[in-house]
Amino acid sequence: MGRLFGTNGVRGVANKELTSELVTRLAASCGHVLGKNIALGRDGRVTSPLFRDAAASGLQSVGCNVHDFGVLPTPALQYAVKHLGLDGGLMITASHNPPEFNGVKVMAADGVEIPRRVEDEIEGVYFAGGPKAVEWDRVGEVRHREVLGLYVDAVVSKVDASLIRSKNLRVAIDPGNGVGTLVAPTVAQRLGCHVYTVNAELDGRFPGRQSEPRPDNLGSLKELVKATGADIGVAFDGDADRSIFLDEMGEVLWGDRSFALVARDYMGKHHGARVATAVSSSNAIVEVVEGAGGSIHWTRVGSVDVSRAMVENGIDFGGEENGGVMYGPHHPVRDGSMTLALILGIMAERGEPLSKLVAELPTYAQSKDKVRCPNELKQRVLEALRTKVAAPRVDAMDGLKLVFADGSWILVRPSGTEPIFRLYAEADTQPKVEKLVSENKRLIEETVKALSA
Numbered sequence: 001m002g003r004l005f006g007t008n009g010v011r012g013v014a015n016k017e018l019t020s021e022l023v024t025r026l027a028a029s030c031g032h033v034l035g036k037n038i039a040l041g042r043d044g045r046v047t048s049p050l051f052r053d054a055a056a057s058g059l060q061s062v063g064c065n066v067h068d069f070g071v072l073p074t075p076a077l078q079y080a081v082k083h084l085g086l087d088g089g090l091m092i093t094a095s096h097n098p099p100e101f102n103g104v105k106v107m108a109a110d111g112v113e114i115p116r117r118v119e120d121e122i123e124g125v126y127f128a129g130g131p132k133a134v135e136w137d138r139v140g141e142v143r144h145r146e147v148l149g150l151y152v153d154a155v156v157s158k159v160d161a162s163l164i165r166s167k168n169l170r171v172a173i174d175p176g177n178g179v180g181t182l183v184a185p186t187v188a189q190r191l192g193c194h195v196y197t198v199n200a201e202l203d204g205r206f207p208g209r210q211s212e213p214r215p216d217n218l219g220s221l222k223e224l225v226k227a228t229g230a231d232i233g234v235a236f237d238g239d240a241d242r243s244i245f246l247d248e249m250g251e252v253l254w255g256d257r258s259f260a261l262v263a264r265d266y267m268g269k270h271h272g273a274r275v276a277t278a279v280s281s282s283n284a285i286v287e288v289v290e291g292a293g294g295s296i297h298w299t300r301v302g303s304v305d306v307s308r309a310m311v312e313n314g315i316d317f318g319g320e321e322n323g324g325v326m327y328g329p330h331h332p333v334r335d336g337s338m339t340l341a342l343i344l345g346i347m348a349e350r351g352e353p354l355s356k357l358v359a360e361l362p363t364y365a366q367s368k369d370k371v372r373c374p375n376e377l378k379q380r381v382l383e384a385l386r387t388k389v390a391a392p393r394v395d396a397m398d399g400l401k402l403v404f405a406d407g408s409w410i411l412v413r414p415s416g417t418e419p420i421f422r423l424y425a426e427a428d429t430q431p432k433v434e435k436l437v438s439e440n441k442r443l444i445e446e447t448v449k450a451l452s453a
């Protein structure tokens with residue numbers, strides 16, 4: 001049996017890997033497994049109307065009623081599923097991927113992406129030929145619905161709006177021509193901010209910048225921050241669940257910095273709390289959480305794993321190093337606009353520039369790399385590595401994480417799609433982290449060679 005679901009939903013190049021036939025059968029299989037009333041939403045991609053129609057058709061064919069919320073951010077659809085009491089949701093989006101891609105993210109009744117075991121169940125139905133269609137008079141209906149107003153109200157209600165309003169903050173927003181444009185400027189305006197935008201026209205060709213916000217493609221936002229004297233800049237990925245921030249000098253803060261900033265504030269208000277995050281996250285998070293008497297619940301890498309760990313263990317705060325923050329009191333999923341509101345709240349409360357707030361956080365040197373390894377050897381290489389490297393703490397939850405006595409660590413993670421290992425490492429200095437990566441990279445290369453001989 002093949003696999004449909006990747007790290008986060010089903011993705012592929014539209015009309016090549018991801019066809020309307022595939023989406024129709026996938027949607028029918030999802031409806032069959034999830035229940036009668038299914039939310040449907042889409043991002044602003046060129047091919048999203050095509051796949052919206054395919055998904056609606058598949059759902060109706062198995063008797064599901066389709067609640068079509070139109071074009072909206074993924075977190076807004078997730079909010080709709082849970083708060084309007086639907087049985088599940090399908091979001092047509094390829095998140096941050098290039099414009100030729102599209103995909104489907106599948107939500108359970110709690111608004112969180114379905115757990116792996118439900119993905120397996122849906123794949124089982126799909127690969128058995130799809131569910132049986134219902135009789136003609138039991139075909140489901142399509143209802144057009146609206147949730148953006150409710151969603152924005154919910155985000156604004158989770159922060160001290162009157163305090164933020166009193167500060168007249170200036171916010172520069174770059175939605176990257178994605179659906180963040182439909183909510184983020186409104187959230188900031190509702191919080192009394194002066195809002196400036198760039199790449200704010202919804203355009204599925206992503207003419208402004210690539211859909212994934214990265215330090216090297218945020219030049220326009222940086223200029224906007226400087227030209228307007230903004231207190232903060234924020235860029236969203238294509239479906240607005242992730243947000244990356246710039247300080248008032250236009251410096252890009254990578255996702256682990258904003259995550260640590262929000263985590264520190266959360267811990268200040270919830271002493272001793274548990275926080276869920278993936279094994280690839282920085283020691284800065286550990287320090288911030290444990291320093292406030294709290295503890296980390298480690299998960300595999302992937303936002304679904306973090307969100308599901310929050311739901312299953314009653315944890316109210318989580319995040320990822322790539323700019324995904326999950327704020328449980330709103331909902332335990334990544335939400336770019338909620339993260340913006342939380343950071344505006346921190347700035348208003350502290351009355352300090354963002355650069356200063358971030359400078360107070362613990363800082364570590366990081367390095368990422370990759371090394372080739374045939375898929376069939378990956379498991380044996382990891383086992384060999386485990387016996388060759390002396391580390392006081394070894395975590396095999398997702399690949400192999402070796403944690404050394406001085407707190408430095410390296411994570412060796414087999415890619416699910418390519419014949420490579422991804423290496424993530426952290427130490428207190430740059431030379432140290434680079435040495436850690438090069439030594440282990442060499443060791444892996446030698447092991448691969450020895451096992452291939």
Ligand code: MG
Nearest residue numbers: 095237239241
């Ligand atoms: Mg996304």
